[in-house]
């Protein structure tokens with residue numbers, strides 16, 4: 001089963017992805033984590049990534065798509081994909097459709113975790129203390145939210161008309177969201 005977790009930064013996509021990975025024995029595809037790994041490696045590409053990230057901007061589609069393509073065409077990962085933070089642009093969503101069909105896969109469910117800006121800010125401020133992410137400073141959070149709203153709106157429009165799209169209230173507590181997702185999936 002392939003699932004997309006969709007929603008603004010701080011919506012809880014990563015947290016819910018981890019539960020789904022355990023439950024379904026799937027693999028979490030977090031582009032944010034993968035990009036942070038590149039930064040840790042101090043590679044040339046990592047240096048480009050950090051400048052986008054610390055500016056609250058999306059990383060270039062070219063870099064992100066390269067990472068994702070490799071995963072989609074990996075036979076060991078086939079039909080085990082939990083996308084967390086991808087796709088974020090319409091171009092990425094269209095590329096994903098193309099690569100999934102080329103690899104004879106489909107998206108079974110798109111889960112939209114909808115959360116308002118004030119709750120997101122509170123959550124990310126808390127996460128900053130625990131995880132110490134360099135892009136969790138308040139001004140960067142606000143930029144990330146604005147970038148999300150601008151760039152991701154067409155993606156939301158693209159997915160929301162599909163029959164496999166479901167919206168969840170992302171402002172609920174973590175376990176409440178998890179149980180709503182579990183009930184929905186009947187797992």
Ligand code: AMP
Nearest residue numbers: 009031032053057058059064085086088
């Ligand atoms: P996240 O961990 O999902 O909140 O992502 C952290 C940052 O990584 C984002 O603010 C972007 O700069 C970058 N990023 C993650 N996923 C993507 C993506 N699919 N496309 C472009 N940039 C991304």
